[in-house]
Amino acid sequence: MSVIKLTDRIKVMERKPMSFAERLYLPAILKGMSITIKHLFRKKATIQYPEQKRPMSEVFRGLHVLKRDEKGAERCTACGLCALACPAEAITMTAAERKPEEKNLYREEKYAAVYEINMLRCIFCGLCEEACPKAAIFLQNDKMAPASYEREDFIYGKDRLVEPFLLNNKS
């Protein structure tokens, strides 16, 4: 059986005894030291974190946000499709009916009274975003769930998920 050559770059190692220069070891040391001294003047790879940040990808899927519409009302209608789509079962919600005086708070007649995402379960796949028929949930590309000492801190309720209400919201 003949061996098929994949490339012509094959280099056959010869097991011959070391030459005097090699046994002397010093040329090899000098060679190594010349390599390390070159690195002294190289550009450093460090990104000084709190001051400098690595640019994030446009399509990065980070922390979730529950969007408001142009009038500032919450878009979510608690249909539960996101929870259904979620492969990690990280989303839970409780629906409630909107009262007449809450019309400016919620866009539709039904809304999510409780909406929780467990960030320890979430795998940030973005399927909730795809499932949402009301364009209410999005994964931001510039925020990440911060670390914490307590597991409870990772269950994000509406207080941390809903986009903050801006008074000068563009109408």
Add this chain to the structure above:
Amino acid sequence: MSILVFKIIYISVIFALSLVIAMYATLAERKVAAFLQDRLGPNRAGPFGILQPLADGLKLLFKEEFIPARSDKWLFMMGPGFFMITALMTSVVIPFGSDVTIDGVTYALQGTDLNVGLLYIFGVVSLGVYGILIGGWASNNKFSLLGAIRAASQNISYELAMGLSIIALVMMTSSLSLKEIVDQQAGWQWNILYQPLGFLIFLICAFAETNRAPFDLPECETELVGGFHTEFSSMKLGFYLFAEYINMFVSCAILATLYFGGYHFPFVSSMDPGLTKTILQAVVLFGKIFFFIFLFMWVRWTLPRFRYDQLMNLGWKVLIPLAVVNILLTGVFILIKAG
């Protein structure tokens, strides 16, 4: 100013200087390591991290002092101190500049000009291993003991080659006083030009004597946890780490003194004697020392550690025969020259 007052001031200055240099050598080590690895190194404590050694020292001071239950307590406490003392003692005989005469009084920039200065250095350096040995043995820990044994055998093997390489130098200079050896090298008459092989042997042995990579087998983090200082904590550990840097500073000073003309430099040597000349000479010497300290670090972050048998092979089968050959060659040259 009487000579006694001057000596006290001078010794305090040298003492403080070796401590400060050792302190900043720890920072320099981390910086050099980082730069050779394309990183930036510590730069948070003060500009360029210049307060980092202080932070490190404080951290070590406030750590828990721990003495293992089955250890020999007195020896355990003595070890680091002993290592530190021997590290600091060596710098006494190193001349940092030529004599200055102010108002008819001559001040020597040297702790004391022993006529057996070289022997004194060797005596003190070989005592240094006791600090490691005592500390490692008193810890009652197998890793520590292994590290200590390695330190002892390594220092004994390499001291032989070191001593033999120095004998060739002494044959040439026919003096054991460091001051005289330095003054013979005025201008470009550096001993490295006459003793290149001796210098190489001495340099390699200096790496081994200071327990620095590639001969850092007594510590050997990858095999022996921390080697002889595994059980040490707080400032006792600090003393061991710190004394290593003082040893490095002193070895560099000796290297510069014996082979690179000490405080002599071509343009400085031809100046008129006076305070400026002496200060310039000290600056020159420190320049040489810093170069060697950098060399030590450069080598550490380039070469991998030797294996124990390789270390012993190199010491006994290569360096000692080479040193003997060097002595023979030196003798032959001296005979030819005397002709």
